[in-house]
Amino acid sequence: MPHATVMDHGAPAAxxxxxxxxxxxxxxxxxxxxxxxxxxxxxxxxxxxxxxxSVAAPPRVPADIEPNSLxxxxxxxxxxxxxxxxxxxxxxxxYQGYLEYHLNHTAIPDTALDTMLADQVRFSTLTMTYExxxxxxxxxAANECIEAAIFxxxxxxxxxxxxxxxxxxxxxxxxxxxxxxxxxxxxxxRDVIRPNALGNFRTLLHASAHSPALLFYLNxxxxxxxxxxxxxxxxxxxxxxxxxxxxxxxxxVAEVARCFTGWTIWRDASGAAAGTFRYNQNVHDTGQxxxxxxxxxxxxxxxxxxxxxxxxxxxxxxxxxxxxVSKKLCGWLLGRATPQAxxxxxxxxxxxSGGDIKAMIREALRPNNLAAAEMKFKRPWHLFVNxxxxxxxxxxxxxxxxxxxxxxxxxxxxxxxxxxxxDHVDYWVGNVMPRWNFGADLMNSNQPxxxxxxxxxxxxxxxxxxxQVVGRVSDALEGGEMPQGERTLLENYLQPTPTxxxxxxxxxxxxxxxxxFQWY
Numbered sequence: 001m002p003h004a005t006v007m008d009h010g011a012p013a014a015x016x017x018x019x020x021x022x023x024x025x026x027x028x029x030x031x032x033x034x035x036x037x038x039x040x041x042x043x044x045x046x047x048x049x050x051x052x053x054s055v056a057a058p059p060r061v062p063a064d065i066e067p068n069s070l071x072x073x074x075x076x077x078x079x080x081x082x083x084x085x086x087x088x089x090x091x092x093x094x095y096q097g098y099l100e101y102h103l104n105h106t107a108i109p110d111t112a113l114d115t116m117l118a119d120q121v122r123f124s125t126l127t128m129t130y131e132x133x134x135x136x137x138x139x140x141a142a143n144e145c146i147e148a149a150i151f152x153x154x155x156x157x158x159x160x161x162x163x164x165x166x167x168x169x170x171x172x173x174x175x176x177x178x179x180x181x182x183x184x185x186x187x188x189x190r191d192v193i194r195p196n197a198l199g200n201f202r203t204l205l206h207a208s209a210h211s212p213a214l215l216f217y218l219n220x221x222x223x224x225x226x227x228x229x230x231x232x233x234x235x236x237x238x239x240x241x242x243x244x245x246x247x248x249x250x251x252x253v254a255e256v257a258r259c260f261t262g263w264t265i266w267r268d269a270s271g272a273a274a275g276t277f278r279y280n281q282n283v284h285d286t287g288q289x290x291x292x293x294x295x296x297x298x299x300x301x302x303x304x305x306x307x308x309x310x311x312x313x314x315x316x317x318x319x320x321x322x323x324x325v326s327k328k329l330c331g332w333l334l335g336r337a338t339p340q341a342x343x344x345x346x347x348x349x350x351x352x353s354g355g356d357i358k359a360m361i362r363e364a365l366r367p368n369n370l371a372a373a374e375m376k377f378k379r380p381w382h383l384f385v386n387x388x389x390x391x392x393x394x395x396x397x398x399x400x401x402x403x404x405x406x407x408x409x410x411x412x413x414x415x416x417x418x419x420x421x422x423d424h425v426d427y428w429v430g431n432v433m434p435r436w437n438f439g440a441d442l443m444n445s446n447q448p449x450x451x452x453x454x455x456x457x458x459x460x461x462x463x464x465x466x467x468q469v470v471g472r473v474s475d476a477l478e479g480g481e482m483p484q485g486e487r488t489l490l491e492n493y494l495q496p497t498p499t500x501x502x503x504x505x506x507x508x509x510x511x512x513x514x515x516x517f518q519w520y
Contacts, residue, residue: 077370322350375520
């Protein structure tokens with residue numbers, strides 16, 4: 001039986017239509033929901049969310065954008081949400097300095113997060129081998145991997161690194177559900193995605209091709225001479241390198257599948273080797289193959305692993321791969337409307353640098369490119385993490401948070417097909433209620449989200465008027481760029497002044513539900 005449902009991703013399946021709302025049950029209004037409806041109006045809120053133009057039209061030319069706005073936008077693209085600390089750091093370092101600071105992620109101290117992840121009660125499996133993971137309860141490794149991702153995104157100082165981990169996790173998507181993938185995907189996250197997220201695409205693709213999690217998920221572990229399985233071959237061409245319109249044929253898919261016969265994993269009873277990559281020469285197709293016009297000669301079974309390596313190198317050097325990977329990276333950083341000239345420039349850097357990811361990012365994030373970029377809609381993961389980064393947040397249990405992510409349609413590592421979570425507003429804008437409720441519930445002191453607490457003590461110290469409080473909220477959430485209409489509504493909600501602690505917390509939650517906060 002196949003381990004994954006694999007499809008032709010050139011045309012979305014019905015369940016993946018860009019017009020569909022994401023999966024998940026719509027939550028009923030709770031807590032201050034009535035206040036939210038009265039403040040923004042549900043119809044107006046949904047309409048604003050569904051149109052970037054109604055929130056903040058991006059500048060048409062770089063001269064239209066203020067220096068502070070450009071820095072706010074850069075911080076928002078490089079992190080899981082602007083914070084006062086990150087905004088101040090960007091102001092101190094300037095545009096290029098701040099970008100280089102985050103590109104040099106290993107130099108950023110992350111001791112507080114390191115201490116959290118070193119907790120052997122909470123995160124005992126993060127460093128285990130597959131053989132060791134076989135001895136722990138089913139699902140424990142997956143649960144700890146997901147919880148570690150939450151902690152990393154909320155607390156890490158290496159914010160852009162974590163954003164790129166998310167990007168490549170979607171690019172080489174593996175659903176963590178399942179008896180074996182629940183143990184294999186955490187290893188893939190640790191040993192494949194994270195070490196290479198800001199490295200070189202060539203190294204990353206080779207590491208991915210040797211990933212036991214991916215080989216198992218895409219059925220290559222059962223691909224043998226005479227009966228090659230085409231799932232990995234198809235996704236390698238369509239999703240990982242050339243793209244659906246990259247110029248390959250079904251015959252190329254079949255030939256690539258032959259090249260990767262024997263690329264498998266050691267089974268559970270293999271001792272220390274269990275769950276690791278294995279080239280099984282006994283089931284490799286030793287005949288000649290032709291891939292994209294390149295002849296791969298017949299080889300002995302012992303030397304047959306070179307067939308797959310040749311395919312990877314052919315794909316890495318192909319112009320379609322340069323274009324496809326560059327377009328996807330530009331979409332992540334700048335938006336789907338990125339001009340073709342910008343994509344071409346990034347593709348040129350891919351080619352001349354041999355796939356240097358940092359060099360491609362530098363080219364994509366030239367100030368003029370970011371100044372002209374469209375606004376992007378925060379996916380549920382991004383929005384929820386952003387809310388938890390606005391104020392000092394303590395997480396003691398992630399159960400309710402993970403349940404809310406499921407309801408919102410984006411549990412971490414939970415997308416069931418190999419194409420990864422969609423990254424466009426058309427897909428995410430329909431599921432309003434989970435987004436609307438999260439910020440307000442987070443700030444609700446009477447019925448907070450279980451396992452998560454926020455500390456607003458001192459957050460509004462010395463502020464005695466509604467405009468002062470809303471100004472503080474605007475600075476913290478949007479770098480001072482909250483639209484005046486939303487500021488006025490929040491100020492009206494705080495009347496009469498002076499504001500109470502409860503009102504101050506509520507106004508933070510309301511701001512997290514506002515139309516402008518849904519975009520970055």
